[in-house]
Amino acid sequence: MRLLAAADRVDAPWKNGGGITREIAAWPPHAGFDDFDWRISQADVKAPGPFSRFEGIDRILTVLEGRLALTVDGKATPALTPQSAPFAFAGEAQVSGVPEGDPVADLNLMVRRGRFIGQVVRLGAGDWRLDATANLLFALWPTTVCIGAERNALKPRDALLRDDGPAVDLTISAPALLISLTRL
Secondary structure: OOOHHHHHOOOOOOOOOOOOEEEEEEOOOOOOOOOOOOEEEEEEEEEEEEEOOOOEEEEEEEEEOOEEEEOOEEOOOOOEOOOOOOEEEEEOOOOOEEEOOOOEEEEEEEEOOOOEEEEEEEEEEEEEOOOOOOEEEEEEEOOEEEEEHHHEEEEOOOOOEEEEOOEEEEEEEOEEEEEEEEEE
């Protein structure tokens, strides 16, 4: 597994000025918006506005901090919070978001439809098995991750990426998000 430190991520301001995105990982490596199979990023939403449209992409948004009210194809959804389930929607949908109160921090998974299936789940401290094609473990709190004899200390928002490989068992010391990516 490869450590992807939050401190190493580069801020990319949105064209509309409403927020900042930091790419965590993409496949294939160094892929752009037109040729990624999957992309994981973390964003800070500071102002209301429309989401970028991505034809043929399935998206999952998970709120890390704050409250985010969404409108998807004209229909309002319940506000998303850190306690909400990850929210899935089609990349070609017309989506707009409004931070309620403080700015919102979120985690975004985008998967090219027909190439991969993605899933985001919240894990509690304990023992877990990773068996998808690729996995990214995203630390919500300071976390120790043990895989066999290997120990990794993660700071909040650090991530561990496991590219293609056999299933592995791991133990985590604090809650985290697990993104699983399965090749079709």
